[in-house]
Amino acid sequence: MRLLGVGMCAAALAAGLLAAPAYAEAEDVHDVQGYDVQGLRGVGWALKETGKDSRFRGLAAVSRSTAWVAGSKGTVLRTVDGGRSWRDVSPPGAVAEGLELRDIEAFDARRAVALSIGEGEASRVLRTEDGGATWTETFRNPDPRAFYDCLTFFDSRHGLAVSDPVDGRFRILSTDDGGRNWSVLPSTGMPDALPGEAGFAASGQCLVSAGSRDVWLATGGGAAARILHSADRGRTWRIAESGIPAGDPAKGVFALAFRDRTRGLAVGGDYRTGEASPQAAAASADAGRTWSPAQTPPPAYRSGAAWLPHLRDAALAVGPTGTDVTTDGGRSWRPLTPGSFDTGSFDTVDCAGDGGCWAAGEKGRVGRLEPQGGA
Template identity: 35%
Template sequence: MLKKSIGALLISTALFSCQKNSGEGTVKEPVGWEMMNTPVKASLRGLSPVTEDIIWSSGSGGTWLKSLDGGQTWTHGIVDSLDSVDFRSIYAFDAEQAIVVSAGQPAVIYKTEDGGQTWTKKHQEPADAFLDGISFADEDRGYVFGDPVEGRWTILETKDQGENWSLIDSLPLAESGEAGFAASASSLLALDDELWLGSGGTVSNLYYSPNRGKTWEKWKSNLAQGNPSRGIFSITHVGNGEIIAVGGDYTQEKEITGNAGLFLIPDQEWLQPTSPPAGYRSAVAYFSHYHWVIATGPSGSDFSTDGGKNWTLFSSEGYHAVSRAHSGGAIWASGADGKIGRLKY
C-alpha cells in the first residue's frame, strides 16, 4: 500500500537534497516570535495563514479573527452568534473564504464567503460527536476528523470547498479508549490521495490510507500513551520520507519523555529523537524555506534542522498551534489570551 507513497517520497527526497545544497540563505536558526497585538482574549487553537499577510484564526467564545496586513490590524467577530462554542479548527482559502469547525457540542462546520461578515452552517454531526481537526488535500477536497463513535473514527470529506460534507465510506476501527486531540486541530494530514491520522489515549497510533480512506493501515506510536491526556497531538510531513509527530502528556507540560517521534515511511518504523523537545508539544509544522521543523506548546517552542532527530528550545514563549502559510513564506503561531506570533529569524 505504501508503494505510491514511497515513490513520491523518493522524488521529494531528491528535491529536498537539491534545495539543501542550493545555498539558500545564511540563516541558521529562529530567534523567537514577533508578538502581534490582537483585539481578542480568546484561546486561539484554530490557525490558518494563507500568505505572509493574510492570517485567519479561531477559538473559544465563537471567536474568529483575520488580518490582511501581516498582523498589524485585525478584524474579528463571533461565528453566527455562537459565543459559547469553541471553534478549534479553521481552514482559510483566501481573504474572503474560510471554514471553521467546532470542538465539543454542537459539532458544527461553518463557512464564510464574505471575509467573516456572515457565516453559514454547512454541516452538523449528532450529539455524541466531537470534532478534532481539519486538513485539505487541495483547493476543493478536505477532511475533518473526530473521536470514534460506536468504535469507528469519524472522518468527513468535502469535494467542493466545504459546501457539502459526508462520512467517508470506510471508517477505520479505533481501539477502546482511543481518541483524537483538538489542542491544535493538526493531528490529521491530507496529502494528495493520502490520509495520516495520529491518536492518543489508552493507546497512541498512526493511521494511514493511500487512497482517500478506502483502506487503512496503522502502527502503534512511540509517544506517551496509556491515559486520556497522552498521545500524538500533531503531525507533519517534511518531504524526506518521514512523518514527524509531537505530543506527550498535556498535564505534564515540561515532561520530555515520549513527546516526539519520527515515523520512517519506507521502513514503517519509529525512531526516538536523540534530543527531544523541551516539554509537551501540541503542534508541529515544517518550514521548507530553511528546512526547519517548528514545535510549540504551553511551555515553549523548539526547532529541529535534521528532520526531528534533535530539537533545540529557541523560545520560552508558548502557543497552542503553529502553521506555515499556504504560500510557504512564513510560520505563524496562536495561543491563549488572543496571542498570535510570527516566527523571527
C-alpha cells in the same frame, strides 16, 4: 477528544532568508544575512496584538501577510497586513453560543472553513467566501455519540474531518465541494479503535494531509499512541504505533506535520501541567508506515508542529512552555534561541509556502516568526 475539548515567515523568515535557491537545500551554510540557518538563531516570535483574550487553537497561515485564527468564545480573526491589524470576523451564531472553534483551514484571504468541536450538535462546520463578513453553517453533527476534533483539506475542494470513535471506530466526514456539503464515509475501511482511544482537539493538527490523497490521523488516550494513514482520502486506513508514550487519557500524539507524502513529524506527550513528557516526538520517512523516536526530543509536551518552507530538514514544535526547533528532520530538537523575542505559550503553529510562519495560543496570543530587529 472530550477530555481536552471541554477541559482544557517574512515576515517570519523573509524571502531573502528562506527562498534563495542557493542555500535552500544546503546543510553546511551557517550564516545568511546574519541568520544561522542550521540553528535558526536570530529569529523568534514577534507578538502581534489581537485585542482579544480567546484561546486560539485554530490557525491558518495563508502567507506572510495573511492569516486566520479561530478559538474559544466563537472567535475568528483575520489579518491581511502581517498582524499589524486584525479584523474580528467571528460568526455571530458561534459567538452567541460560545462555540469552541478548534480548527480553521483557509484557501486565501476570503475563503475559509472552521470547525467547532464538542459532543453532538456542538460539532459543526462553518464556511465563508467573503473574508468572514458572512458565514454559512454547512454541517451540524446529529449524532450525540460523535465528537469532531480536526479538519484538513487536500485542495480547495476535497477535505475531511474526524470524530472520536463511534461504535468502536473513528468516524470520517468528507467534502468534495470545498466544504459546502459533507457526508460520513463508510467505516468498513477503518480499523477498530483501542479502548479509550481518541483524537486531541488541541491544535487542529490531529488530522493532516499531503498531496492529493494522503491523510494521517493521530491518536492518544489508549494503550498506544497510534498514527493511521490513508492513501485514498479516508476510505481505507492502516495503523502504525508512534512510540510516543500513551496509556492515559492525557497522553498521546497531539499534532502531525508532513512535508510531503513520505516525511512526517509527530509531537505530543502529557498535556497536564507539571507532568513529564519523555520521548514526546517521532519522525517517519516512509509515509507513516514506521516511526522513529527523536534522539533528543522536546523537553516538554508539544501540541503543534510545522515544517519550515524551503529549509529541507527544519521544523518547529510549540507548546505551553515554549518553542523547539529541529534542523535534522526531527532526529533532535532544541529550544528556539529567543534573543529579544517572546518565549511564552503557544498551542499551534503553521507556515505558508512563501515562508510566513505563525503561532497562536492562549489569551489572544498570536506571533509571527521574524528575524532579529523585525521583518
